[in-house]
Amino acid sequence: MIDATAFLTRGTAFLAGETIECAxxxxxxxxxxxxxxxxxxxASAQLHCQCNVKESKxxxxxxxITRRPSEEWENIQSSSNTSFAASRGEKGVCILLTQPKILFCDLKMKPGETKTxxxxxxxxRDAPPSYRGQDVKYSYKVTIGVQRIGxxxxxxxxPFRLMVLYGLDEATIFEGANHTDAANPFLEGDRPKNTLLDRAVQILTTITSRKSPNSYNITNTQGAVAKFCLFKPAFKLGEDIIGTIDFSDASVACLQYSVVLQCEEQISEECRRRQQQTSTTVASHSKHQEFCLHLRHSHMVLPIPLHVTPAFITDIVCLRWRLHFEFTTSKEPIPEHGIPSDQSESAIWQGPDNVSVDTLVWNLPIKILPINPLHATSYSAWKATNLVSV
Structure with missing residues (x-):
């Protein structure tokens, strides 16, 4: 008996375009x-991506979207039930399959011997990201096949997690970046080129660190409700979305508000089972709610979970992110709180028993980008190793 152990040397998270290594x-x-x-x-090894969908929708x-190996290898697989098929036993459809690589042939090992x-x-780079949605799922695995004679x-x-960063090959992204990398004057020759991971981290830092706050005036049919300020439009996984809400210039009384981080999963028109069905599914992740009557200023903090998938688009599904606001406003003016002229006196404000209210709903699109794969690995619950006895 021989024990075979597969181990991902750099963890379980990668960016599309990187090279994955398995020992x-x-x-x-x-x-x-x-x-x-x-x-x-x-023994042979392959990467493959399985796509599972809700067949009723x-x-x-x-x-x-199907990437298949060469016709010669496909004919070999279909001609024998004992051939190596990486996706055998998996649910769904294999939409990405790399060329198989033979690790060895006729390996003989003595008792106590180990070989790696x-x-x-x-x-x-055009691979879809790992995604676990309500109607569509993408999952990746490294599969090693080993066989004894007879x-x-x-x-x-x-299994491993794949994240996609769009625009990785566009040089224009670096034009506004502040390059502060220190060069060693004692080293001869040009500075070594950055790896794909280095470029990705630089792009993520550049996009998500831009200080360009955006303000939005929120109004309904009765007048101004609030002013919302978001300090930046793009965020990485694991970051906090921080915004402020200003009620100082409002002409409509706001009793409470809630903000929910949501993702929209939209199935493409060509892939819908029925054209009349609802094509968009919304999922909520984190929520902030606060009572704001008589407040002049408020702020919200929404953490972005590390396990979610940044926005992406494939031939089957499109994923977008948004902030979903709900403001509960009063239809009539709220009685003001009377302040006594003498500071030594106190007064208690009693709110009205019944208030006629309206609900104002507003959706604000935002960008969510991947995180450094090394950081994502440290928070992953997946095991980077697996063992089988042959």
Missing amino acids: ITFSCPEATGSGQPECLAW VIIPPQP IIYSETIP SPIKLIKV
């Missing part, structure tokens, strides 16, 4: 019987 260790335990060498026929297009092989693969194939599957 596969084969170990032969100390002999308990004859002590003869153990032999494995072959979504149809997966058969051709446009590194499998590396570049993740396609025995069925054993599969080792290690």
